Structure formats: structure tokens, C-alpha cells
Amino acid sequence: MSGGVDSAVAAARAVEAGHDVTGVHLALARNPQTYRTGARGCCTLEDSRDARRAADVIGIPFYVWDMADRFHEDVVDDFVAEYAAGRTPNPCLRCNEKIKFAAVLDRAVALGFDAVVTGHHARLGADGLLRRSVDVAKDQSYVLAVLTREQLSRSIFPLGDSTKAEVRAEAARRGLAVADKPDSHDICFIADGDTRRFLAQRLGEQPGEVVDASTGAVVGTHAGAYAYTVGQRRGLHLDRPAPDGRPRYVLSITPKTNTVTVGPAEALEVSRVRGERPVWTGGPRPEAPVECEVQLRAHGDVVPATVALDGDTLHAELRRPVRGVAAGQAVVAYRPDPAGDVVLGSATIAG
Amino acid sequence: MAYLDHAATTPMLDEALEAYVATAREVGNASSLHAAGRRARRRVEESRERVAAVLGARPSEVIFTGGGTESDNLAVKGIFWARRAAAGERRRVVSSAVEHHAVLDAVDWLGAHEGAEVGLLPVDASGRLDPAALRAELEAYGDRVALVTAMWANNEVGTVQPVGELAAVAAEYGVPFHTDAIQAVGQVPVDFAASGASALTVTGHKLGGPVGVGALLLGRDVAATPLLHGGGQERDVRSGTLDTAGIVAFAVAVEAAVKGQQEYAARVAALRDELVERVRHAVPEVVYNGDPTDRLPGNAHFSFPGCEGDALLLLLDAQGIACSTGSACSAGVAQPSHVLLAMGADDDRARSSLRFTLGHTSTRQEVDALIAALPGAVDRARRAAAYRTPR
Numbered sequence: 001m002s003g004g005v006d007s008a009v010a011a012a013r014a015v016e017a018g019h020d021v022t023g024v025h026l027a028l029a030r031n032p033q034t035y036r037t038g039a040r041g042c043c044t045l046e047d048s049r050d051a052r053r054a055a056d057v058i059g060i061p062f063y064v065w066d067m068a069d070r071f072h073e074d075v076v077d078d079f080v081a082e083y084a085a086g087r088t089p090n091p092c093l094r095c096n097e098k099i100k101f102a103a104v105l106d107r108a109v110a111l112g113f114d115a116v117v118t119g120h121h122a123r124l125g126a127d128g129l130l131r132r133s134v135d136v137a138k139d140q141s142y143v144l145a146v147l148t149r150e151q152l153s154r155s156i157f158p159l160g161d162s163t164k165a166e167v168r169a170e171a172a173r174r175g176l177a178v179a180d181k182p183d184s185h186d187i188c189f190i191a192d193g194d195t196r197r198f199l200a201q202r203l204g205e206q207p208g209e210v211v212d213a214s215t216g217a218v219v220g221t222h223a224g225a226y227a228y229t230v231g232q233r234r235g236l237h238l239d240r241p242a243p244d245g246r247p248r249y250v251l252s253i254t255p256k257t258n259t260v261t262v263g264p265a266e267a268l269e270v271s272r273v274r275g276e277r278p279v280w281t282g283g284p285r286p287e288a289p290v291e292c293e294v295q296l297r298a299h300g301d302v303v304p305a306t307v308a309l310d311g312d313t314l315h316a317e318l319r320r321p322v323r324g325v326a327a328g329q330a331v332v333a334y335r336p337d338p339a340g341d342v343v344l345g346s347a348t349i350a351g
Numbered sequence: 352m353a354y355l356d357h358a359a360t361t362p363m364l365d366e367a368l369e370a371y372v373a374t375a376r377e378v379g380n381a382s383s384l385h386a387a388g389r390r391a392r393r394r395v396e397e398s399r400e401r402v403a404a405v406l407g408a409r410p411s412e413v414i415f416t417g418g419g420t421e422s423d424n425l426a427v428k429g430i431f432w433a434r435r436a437a438a439g440e441r442r443r444v445v446s447s448a449v450e451h452h453a454v455l456d457a458v459d460w461l462g463a464h465e466g467a468e469v470g471l472l473p474v475d476a477s478g479r480l481d482p483a484a485l486r487a488e489l490e491a492y493g494d495r496v497a498l499v500t501a502m503w504a505n506n507e508v509g510t511v512q513p514v515g516e517l518a519a520v521a522a523e524y525g526v527p528f529h530t531d532a533i534q535a536v537g538q539v540p541v542d543f544a545a546s547g548a549s550a551l552t553v554t555g556h557k558l559g560g561p562v563g564v565g566a567l568l569l570g571r572d573v574a575a576t577p578l579l580h581g582g583g584q585e586r587d588v589r590s591g592t593l594d595t596a597g598i599v600a601f602a603v604a605v606e607a608a609v610k611g612q613q614e615y616a617a618r619v620a621a622l623r624d625e626l627v628e629r630v631r632h633a634v635p636e637v638v639y640n641g642d643p644t645d646r647l648p649g650n651a652h653f654s655f656p657g658c659e660g661d662a663l664l665l666l667l668d669a670q671g672i673a674c675s676t677g678s679a680c681s682a683g684v685a686q687p688s689h690v691l692l693a694m695g696a697d698d699d700r701a702r703s704s705l706r707f708t709l710g711h712t713s714t715r716q717e718v719d720a721l722i723a724a725l726p727g728a729v730d731r732a733r734r735a736a737a738y739r740t741p742r
Contacts, residue, residue: 020669022665022669027684061665061668061669063661063665064684066684066685068684103738106738107662107735107738110731110734110735110737110738111662111665111666111731111732111734111735112666112731
């Protein structure tokens with residue numbers, strides 16, 4: 001229970017469904033004051049009190065579990081290391097994989113609980129398939145697609161059949177004061193939302209060159225290649241305009257030479273994606289290529305594709321090229337379905 | 352439900368609750384001059400006399416406060432300020448390492464904001480202070496010490512301190528001695544005058560009175576600078592409209608607790624001993640913390656090797672058994688107990704502890720419920736501990 005509206009309503013629904021529910025708030029900051037100030041996040045003392053108040057209203061026990069060390073190792077350090085390696089990580093996905101549905105779930109099961117209930121917007125029905133939420137704009141199946149069958153078998157997502165607006169209305173009806181609390185958007189451990197500064201504080205200044213992909217000419221400098229993401233256009237501060245006068249984008253980041261390579265938008269286009277560490281939960285592991293759709297970043301576009309598994313690698317052939325595919329993000333395969341698109345599997349996009 | 356957390360708070364005594372309700376129906380500010388005010392004043396002063404009589408104090412030595420934390424802060428800060436004002440070099444505050452946070456944090460605050468020097472006295476493995484350590488401290492720093500503060504009995508592990516001896520050592524060096532007797536009054540014999548203490552903290556809700564009212568017994572010749580400024584209602588050391596109903600109920604509870612102490616201690620200690628025996632039988636590797644004999648009658652404090660106290664608490668709570676890890680939380684996250692660490696326990700043992708405290712409503716059925724639930728809870732907590740992050 002983060003202290004937000006979703007987990008509060010999820011807890012209330014789990015109680016109503018007849019489960020014996022205990023509320024758990026995760027203390028993720030080593031120093032609780034450091035991650036966020038103000039009420040827009042999910043990691044402050046105020047959020048912890050909001051969660052406790054919601055648990056009291058629902059009438060369930062409530063505990064704070066200290067997961068700060070695990071979170072720091074598995075999520076924050078990983079986040080920094082991934083950027084340093086020229087990739088663009090998704091920390092929410094990592095937190096689901098390593099904390100909420102691993103460290104928390106393991107401890108809970110040992111204590112005698114059967115499952116972890118969260119307020120994620122995704123559907124997980126009796127068929128055991130993970131599907132998109134009915135609220136496509138709030139759908140979080142992308143950051144849950146990393147979960148294995150074992151993890152999903154001990155997960156409950158009570159909100160998948162409701163829109164965010166319905167969840168808020170229900171919270172108000174249930175007398176939960178968090179009904180109007182704003183959504184959290186940014187990365188919870190970066191208090192001011194300034195990712196570039198957060199990384200600079202940890203990785204230091206690493207000046208290097210910005211190189212044009214077609215000419216090989218140095219067109220600018222940067223203070224750290226880690227601050228760039230494939231597909232990025234803003235904040236390049238290039239000294240020289242491109243010969244054709246058109247905007248240039250980050251095409252790739254090469255940590256070895258500390259180089260950021262830029263080029264025209266067309267050069268961003270990718271038709272083949274390779275993923276590592278695949279997870280397949282939409283059925284038996286496929287022997288033959290599967291026709292499906294893929295999503296390549298959170299809230300990103302969905303494109304038709306053919307996906308094949310080969311050992312520890314996932315290959316996706318996109319039916320139309322996509323721009324801004326960043327290593328470190330997840331490629332998630334979906335099977336379109338009127339009852340909610342089904343997550344077939346996922347993998348981490350290789351660089 | 353099995354309520355095994357009387358050291359956190361204990362149910363109000365019927366007679367205290369009745370006295371509260373009856374008094375709260377009456378109007379009157381004890382500082383007013385008219386008849387209603389005089390009636391309230393009379394109730395307060397009668398209460399002061401009752402408290403003084405059973406605790407070995409003079410009525411003028413009873414300062415009513417808003418509870419234990421306020422009394423501790425008033426004693427520690429108030430006596431420090433007054434002593435330093437009288438002689439600037441008296442800036443050292445001597446306390447034990449196992450005090451409640453109401454004392455410890457007040458002492459730390461003086462260190463951080465008022466230029467106080469802090470001397471913490473160690474305890475032995477049972478949590479007991481050695482008067483010789485206080486003597487050595489005062490021999491070394493006597494002229495610079497503003498006050499000594501040491502609790503009568505420890506709230507976590509229940510160890511009773513040699514308060515009389517400690518007070519006598521402090522008196523030899525002419526240093527005021529404050530004792531936090533919050534856990535002691537009603538549990539063990541407490542006599543302010545006989546103890547030789549200069550100041551003593553007592554609070555209502557640990558002995559069957561209401562929350563939010565307590566007292567500082569402050570020797571007539573002990574100067575203290577006020578924390579709260581205003582009407583000067585209490586000997587000009589404490590301001591604020593007197594809580595007549597709370598004070599009346601507090602006095603009723605203190606009197607009942609002290610007068611019934613012997614009978615209470617015999618009954619509750621017998622039940623506590625049974626609890627300890629049965630816990631040891633159910634979980635043979637348990638470690639019984641604190642002084643085995645010189646301890647509060649209702650206190651049983653254990654370490655459960657291989658378990659985390661907060662996991663045990665969750666599991667027992669789920670079965671209707673209320674107990675405590677005894678240690679403070681920081682942002683809801685259990686911290687290893689400073690008391691157990693001071694007793695030489697390592698971090699794991701400090702985190703694996705659980706406190707059961709009995710009181711005036713405790714029954715054998717509650718002990719039965721604990722013993723029925725405990726082995727299963729310990730098993731599960733052990734399995735959960737396997738998933739703990741190594742620190």
C-alpha cells in the first residue's frame with residue numbers, strides 16, 4: 001500500500017472478496033526524508049501515514065516492511081549501472097521483478113500468506129493470463145510482463161476491470177481520503193524528477209563527443225553519455241546544424257568511447273529487436289514464430305510483429321519500423337483479444 | 352483477544368474512570384476565584400495530597416503534567432537549565448544507555464542545541480546499572496555535572512535499577528538525581544523521600560489512570576526552569592489550565608495501584624513466571640532477557656533466535672495476541688532495540704526480541720492463547736527470516 005488510491009481500493013476489494021488481508025507499506029528509502037518531499041509520490045512519511053489511514057478505514061492490520069537495502073541494490077544501483085552502460089532502464093519493471101513480486105512475495109509466503117495484492121491496472125483472471133486493463137490509458141501490464149508464471153500464480157490485481165475514474169469514485173464512496181490524491185508519475189527515488197542530475201551526482205561529469213552518424217564529424221560535446229536516451233532530440237546543444245538542416249536525434253550511446261551518436265529521424269528506425277532473458281507466460285513456450293503485437297516502451301505504440309524464442313533470446317520482426325527503441329527497456333508481446341490483450345511474454349531489449 | 356502489552360498502556364481502573372466522568376461533569380477552572388473554581392481547586396489539591404501520601408512526597412512536591420514524556424522533559428531540561436544558570440560549568444548530563452526515548456532524546460537534544468556534554472553509563476548483560484560506574488563518572492566530572500537521570504525500571508526488559516544506591520552516590524557529589532519511574536509505580540515499592548531522588552516521573556495510563564496526565568515529583572529545593580510558560584499554575588514550573596478530571600482520576604489510580612502493589616505483584620509475577628516457563632517449554636532455544644529476579648512483575652522479554660520480532664508480532668497479532676517488540680520505530684520501520692544493544696546483544700538478537708507484559712486484567716486464558724499460537728508463529732517467522740536482506 002503505497003499511500004495512493006489504487007492500492008487502497010485494491011486492498012478494500014480483496015477484503016470484500018473474502019480474503020484475510022494485511023496491509024504492507026514498503027519503506028524503500030534508507031533515509032525516509034530523502035526520496036520525496038511533498039505529497040505527489042509514494043515514498044514519503046506522509047504517504048506511509050496515508051496508507052496506514054486507508055488500512056484503518058478498510059479495517060485491516062497494517063505494517064511497514066523495510067525493503068530499503070534490497071531496493072537500493074536491485075533497483076537504484078541497477079538503474080544507475082544500466083544508464084552507465086548506455087541503456088535506458090525501467091525501474092518500475094525492475095521493482096516488480098525483484099521487490100514487489102519477489103522479496104515481498106517470498107517473505108509473505110513464508111509468513112503464511114497466499115498472494116500479493118497490488119493496485120496495478122492489469123487483469124489476471126482465472127485462466128492465469130495477464131491482460132491489459134480496461135483502462136488502456138492507465139494499463140500497467142507492460143511493467144508486469146516481466147513476471148514469471150510462478151510470480152503470477154501468487155499475484156492478485158483487483159483493479160483490472162475498472163477505469164481509474166471508477167477507482168477514484170469507489171475510493172470516495174468507501175470513505176478513503178486518498179480518493180483525490182494525484183497520481184505519481186515520476187521515478188519514486190528521484191525526488192525532484194531530474195534524472196540527469198541524479199545520474200550526474202552518482203556517475204560524475206564524463207565529458208565526451210557527440211558525433212554525426214553519416215559524416216563521422218564531431219558536432220558537439222556532452223557532460224556524460226549516460227544522460228542520453230535513444231530517440232532523444234532535446235537537450236543535445238549541437239554546435240553545428242546538420243547539412244540538410246533537419247533535426248537530429250540520438251541514435252546510439254557507446255559507453256566504451258563515451259560517444260553519443262546522432263542522426264536524422266529515419267536512422268532511428270528499427271525493424272528487428274533482440275531481447276534477452278525472455279519470460280513467456282501466455283501459454284507453452286512457442287517452438288515456432290508467433291504472430292502478435294509488441295510494445296517497446298511504457299505507454300509506447302503497439303506494432304504487429306513476429307516473435308520467436310531461441311534459447312535465451314527473443315527475436316521480434318516488426319511489420320513496420322519503429323523509432324526510438326532503447327536498449328534496457330522491455331519488449332512485450334501481446335495477443336490481441338476482445339477480453340483484453342493477453343501478455344504472451346517479454347524480454348529486455350539488448351543493445 | 353489476549354492483551355499482553357500492559358507496559359504500553361493498561362486499561363483504566365473502574366474507580367478511576369468513574370471519578371473521571373463524575374468530575375468531568377462539573378464546571379470549574381481551578382485557577383478561578385468563584386465557587387466553581389474553588390470546588391475544582393479543592394479536587395486538584397485533594398488529589399495532590401493523595402498522590403503525595405502514597406508516593407512518599409510532600410504535596411508541594413507534586414507537579415501535575417500532561418504525562419510521562421512531559422515530566423521527563425521538564426526534569427531533564429528544566430534541571431539542566433537551572434543548574435547551568437546557577438553555575439555555567441555544570442553542563443554535563445549523565446544518563447544511562449537504556450533510558451526511554453523521552454529521556455534519551457531530551458538528553459541528546461541538550462547535547463545538540465544547548466551545548467550539553469553527555470555521559471552515558473553502561474549496563475551489564477541483564478540491563479542493570481552499576482552504582483560504581485556512576486561514582487567513577489562523578490569522581491571524574493562531578494563539578495561539571497548538571498544532573499544524573501536513571502530510570503527506576505526498564506520499560507523493555509523490565510530490569511529494576513538500584514535507584515536508592517544511585518541516588519545516594521549522586522547526593523554525595525551534590526548532583527540532582529532524576530528517575531523515570533513510569534514503569535515502576537504500582538509494580539514495585541516506590542517511595543520518593545526514601546529513594547533519595549530529587550525528581551521522579553510518574554504517569555497515569557501505565558497504572559490504570561487516564562492517558563495525558565502524570566506528575567513530576569520535584570524536591571522542594573530542586574530548581575527547574577519551566578518548559579511551558581503561561582499562568583504558572585504548578586509551582587511556576589509548569590503552566591496550563593489544570594485538567595481537574597484527569598488529575599482526580601490519576602490520583603485515584605495512583606492510590607489504588609500503590610496500595611494494591613504487593614498483592615498485585617505477587618499475583619502477576621506468578622502468572623508471568625508461568626508464562627516464561629511455558630514459553631521456554633514451547634520454544635526451547637528462546638533467550639530470556641533482563642534480570643531474572645530483580646525485574647518488574649508483569650514483564651517477560653525474550654529473544655527468539657532466527658526470527659525477526661516484527662514478523663512474530665504480525666503473526667501473533669493475526670491470531671488476536673497483542674504484544675510488542677518493545678523497541679522504537681523510525682518511520683514505522685523497527686529499529687534494533689538500543690536497550691538490548693547496550694546489554695551487549697548483537698543486532699540479530701536485538702531484532703529478534705519480543706516483549707509480553709501482564710497487568711491487572713491478565714488471565715491464564717491469555718497465556719494459554721499465547722502458548723497455543725507461539726510455536727507456529729516462530730516456525731513461520733524463521734522461514735520468513737531466510738528472505739531477509741543481510742545487513
